[in-house]
Amino acid sequence: MHSFACPHCSALVFFENTACLACGTELGYSRAEHRLVRADSGRRCANAQIAECNWLVDIAAGPDTLCDCCALTRTRPSDADLKGLTEFAATEAAKRRLVHQLDDLGLPVVGRAVDPVGGLAFDLLSSAYAPVVTGHAGGVVTLDLAEGDDGHRERMRVELAEPYRTVLGHLRHETGHWYWEVLVDRPGRAEQFRELFGDERADYSEALARHYAGPPPEGWADEYVSTYATAHPWEDWAETFAHYLHIRDTAQTAAAYGVTVGGPSAPVRADLHATPVDQPSGFAEIIDTWLPLTYALNALNRSMGFGDFYPFVLAPAVLDKLRFVHDLVVARPEYVPA
Numbered sequence: 001m002h003s004f005a006c007p008h009c010s011a012l013v014f015f016e017n018t019a020c021l022a023c024g025t026e027l028g029y030s031r032a033e034h035r036l037v038r039a040d041s042g043r044r045c046a047n048a049q050i051a052e053c054n055w056l057v058d059i060a061a062g063p064d065t066l067c068d069c070c071a072l073t074r075t076r077p078s079d080a081d082l083k084g085l086t087e088f089a090a091t092e093a094a095k096r097r098l099v100h101q102l103d104d105l106g107l108p109v110v111g112r113a114v115d116p117v118g119g120l121a122f123d124l125l126s127s128a129y130a131p132v133v134t135g136h137a138g139g140v141v142t143l144d145l146a147e148g149d150d151g152h153r154e155r156m157r158v159e160l161a162e163p164y165r166t167v168l169g170h171l172r173h174e175t176g177h178w179y180w181e182v183l184v185d186r187p188g189r190a191e192q193f194r195e196l197f198g199d200e201r202a203d204y205s206e207a208l209a210r211h212y213a214g215p216p217p218e219g220w221a222d223e224y225v226s227t228y229a230t231a232h233p234w235e236d237w238a239e240t241f242a243h244y245l246h247i248r249d250t251a252q253t254a255a256a257y258g259v260t261v262g263g264p265s266a267p268v269r270a271d272l273h274a275t276p277v278d279q280p281s282g283f284a285e286i287i288d289t290w291l292p293l294t295y296a297l298n299a300l301n302r303s304m305g306f307g308d309f310y311p312f313v314l315a316p317a318v319l320d321k322l323r324f325v326h327d328l329v330v331a332r333p334e335y336v337p338a
Helices: 082-104 150-159 167-185 190-197 203-214 234-258 284-301 315-332
Strands: 027-030 034-038 073-075 120-125 135-137 140-144
Touching: 027 167, 073 135, 082 167, 082 234, 140 167, 150 315, 167 190, 167 234, 167 315, 190 234, 190 315, 234 284, 234 315
Parallel strands: 073 120, 120 140
Antiparallel strands: 027 034, 135 140
16 A cells, blocks of 8 residues: 555545545545545545545536445445444445555456446445355455454454454455456466466365365465465465455555565574565565565564464465466456456
8 A cells, every 4th residue: 555645735644534634634535546635626425424435536426426446336234234334334445445456556447337247346245134155256246244343253263263364355355256257267368377276167166165174285385375275276366366465565555654674683694674665576576575574574563462464474386376466467457348
């Protein structure tokens, strides 16, 4: 995430701000300009209240017009579901971060209004009244809004023995399934994909049943970024794609705030210096910067009594998969309708 400045007084403001706390200028996010601007530059999204959305639409648009990000959501809780709406607002906030990053990386974000068959859409549903299975099917991402509740999400993380679980992580993962269709399947890159991730034609239901029936395969960390990635090549892709977004966003934030790593003091001999940049020159620079940064952040977290900020190990096979994702992303592909 970039850093942002008030367009009036240049004070530091944040992506979620609706006003500058220093001078009081009302702010909104302009997707076209990729920055926070004066709110009177456009009209606020129709979800400004219900989803706490700070994105702007065209100033000539009607009062019921949704911003591009909110328009991707086709189902939300009813107005009478107050708890569901609270979780909905938290989820939409994470989705705005996702769309901002996808735009920044130059990835196509095409909704159902443009591609009714294969475009991206979100069903954000409350499991308080009926079971909800978080997942993806044909461009539609379904998310259980209970994931927006910290207590529920932490219980699920512990039950599933996951090192990491956030709403943003869910959105990155499930949207990653859609990008498999957009970046791999439709352009005909299946053979390249299978060389690294395996054959996605393997029965998906059977693969998931095996995954949940027992422990992950021995030595899984040598080839996969997470245990869930071992379930099926599609899940391996989605986990790897989400991980790539984690890395790029966090490193960009470090660059925006001038965070550098000078390496630990002697007697450590390894070169662990890192100076994150907004636009790295290639995949090697991304990883050479990322690893020292995570070592430092993990050490800081432990000093506060927390677990590791970054509880992952990137084996060579995982790096090859991440490089595959990177190469597809930087190619800035054209969108091919389903």
